[in-house]
Each structure stands twice: as structure tokens, then as C-alpha cells.
Amino acid sequence: MSGSSDSSGTQAGSRWSPQNPDSRYGARVGLVIVDLQNDFADPAGSLSVAGGADILTVVNAEIERAREAGAAIFYTQDWHPAHTPHFAADGGIWPVHCVQETWGAQLHPGLAVRGPIVRKGANGEDGYSGFSMRDPAGGQAIATRLDADLAGAGATRIVVCGLATDYCVKATALDGVRLGYDTAVLLDAVRAVDLTPGDGERALDELAAAGVVLIGDRVRGR
Ligand SMILES: [Zn+2]
Numbered sequence: 220m221s222g223s224s225d226s227s228g229t230q231a232g233s234r235w236s237p238q239n240p241d242s243r244y245g246a247r248v249g250l251v252i253v254d255l256q257n258d259f260a261d262p263a264g265s266l267s268v269a270g271g272a273d274i275l276t277v278v279n280a281e282i283e284r285a286r287e288a289g290a291a292i293f294y295t296q297d298w299h300p301a302h303t304p305h306f307a308a309d310g311g312i313w314p315v316h317c318v319q320e321t322w323g324a325q326l327h328p329g330l331a332v333r334g335p336i337v338r339k340g341a342n343g344e345d346g347y348s349g350f351s352m353r354d355p356a357g358g359q360a361i362a363t364r365l366d367a368d369l370a371g372a373g374a375t376r377i378v379v380c381g382l383a384t385d386y387c388v389k390a391t392a393l394d395g396v397r398l399g400y401d402t403a404v405l406l407d408a409v410r411a412v413d414l415t416p417g418d419g420e421r422a423l424d425e426l427a428a429a430g431v432v433l434i435g436d437r438v439r440g441r
Contacts, residue, residue, distance in 0.1 A: 237434055243284070243288075243378060244284055244288035246373055247373055249291040249292070249293060249369045249378070250291070250292045251365070251395075252295070252330070253380065254296065254297050254317075255275070256296060257323050257324070257327055259297075259383065260272050264316070264323055265315060266313060266317075268411070270410045271410050273410070274380070275329045275330060277407045277408045278408045291368075291372035292333050293334050293365060293368065293369065294335070294336045295337050295338075295349035295365070296337070296338045297340055297387070298324060298340055299318050299324075299346075300318070300319060300343055301315075305340065305344075305355070337349055337363050337364055337365045339352050343355050344361060347390035347391075348390035350365050350395070366398055369400070374400070378403045378434075379391050379392045379409075381409065383409070383410060383419075384409045384419045384422050385411045388409050388422075389425065389426060393425070393426070396431060401432075402430070403434050404423075404434065405435060406423075407434075407435045
């Protein structure tokens with residue numbers, strides 16, 4: 220279960236103000252750091268996101284802020300087998316990336332790891348959202364452990380950051396709303412792939428329309 224009925228801000232004193240860094244985190248908040256892995260964040264990675272490593276300083280500061288306030292902290296990790304329909308070589312659209320036990324799949328060495336890692340795609344699924352994967356054959360959604368782990372930690376609100384804005388960050392935040400979490404995205408701590416120019420901007424529009432709180436200034440390329 221997630222997103223209890225008192226998370227809507229209707230009860231006195233329960234309104235969440237994630238725009239304010241001092242009230243952003245607490246015991247009912249989970250910080251979800253999406254796919255800050257070498258293949259996405261390192262310029263030498265196979266699916267490198269422009270400016271991906273630039274967000275590490277901001278992300279690490281958020282992790283520290285969350286930790287001090289008693290928030291739960293989770294990391295997602297794309298964790299593919301060597302062959303999966305997710306990859307262009309096997310009929311999908313992406314270059315080979317984040318293959319299990321390789322350098323590219325490792326979390327970036329500059330990232331402070333202060334909580335559990337939730338892996339996705341380990342059995343060949345498409346795994347954009349930290350919450351759910353898609354069976355490559357049947358297409359059905361398969362839940363990761365993230366929702367259960369957040370609920371177990373008492374979180375009804377999530378703050379999402381990481382890579383990339385227009386894919387895994389977007390999918391994770393939209394799933395967060397769908398599952399009943401009050402959901403915010405940190406614009407200083409995300410970057411877009413922009414496979415088609417403007418994808419990142421459109422992703423932010425989609426998130427805002429779904430009720431996700433966008434924290435910070437909208438700057439092109441995030
Ligand atoms: Zn992937």
C-alpha cells in the first residue's frame with residue numbers, strides 16, 4: 220500500500236512544501252535516485268547523457284539533506300542481460316548498456332550510496348520506471364520491489380532525480396503519481412537524452428500535467 224489518504228495535504232500541518240529545501244524531506248519522504256550509472260553518467264558510457272555527471276554534486280547534497288531529515292533513500296539500477304529485446308542488436312531501440320556485472324552498469328563512483336539499490340530489467344524486461352518493468356514477450360507490467368520498500372519505510376511522498384528526464388525519471392515519477400505518492404522532481408538533478416530535440420521539455424510538461432511538482436527552474440536540456 221502507498222499514498223495513504225492523509226497525504227493529500229488536507230489535514231492541518233500535513234501540507235508538503237518540497238520547493239523549500241528545509242521542508243522537503245522527513246520520515247514520510249523517499250528520495251529516489253534513478254539510474255546514475257556509468258553508461259548514462261560517464262562521457263565514456265555507451266548511452267551517455269550530456270551533462271549527466273554534472274548533477275552528481277547536487278544529487279549528493281540532496282542525499283545528505285534527506286539522510287539528515289530521516290528520509291528513506293533508494294537507488295535504481297538498470298541491470299540488463301547481455302541480450303534483451305531492449306537492445307537494438309536484439310530488435311529493440313537502444314545500444315547495449317548497463318549489462319549486469321559490467322563497468323557500465325555500476326553506479327557512478329562519484330555517487331554517495333546511502334541506501335538500498337533496486338534493480339530493473341534483470342530478466343530481459345524493458346525497465347524504464349523504477350517501480351515497474353514490462354515483459355518483453357507478453358508486454359505485461361511486472362512490479363519491482365520499490366513500491367513495497369517505500370511503503371515499508373513509511374514513505375507517502377517521493378522526490379525523484381537522476382537520469383534521464385525523458386525516460387526513466389519520467390516513467391518513475393508518473394508511476395509514483397499512479398501509485399498514490401505525492402511526487403516531486405528536482406530539475407537541478409536531472410538531465411535529458413533529447414533523442415529528438417525538446418524531448419526533455421515535453422517530458423517535464425507531461426509530468427506537470429500529471430500533478431508532479433517540478434522543483435527549480437526549467438532550463439533547456441534538463
Ligand atoms: Zn535499459
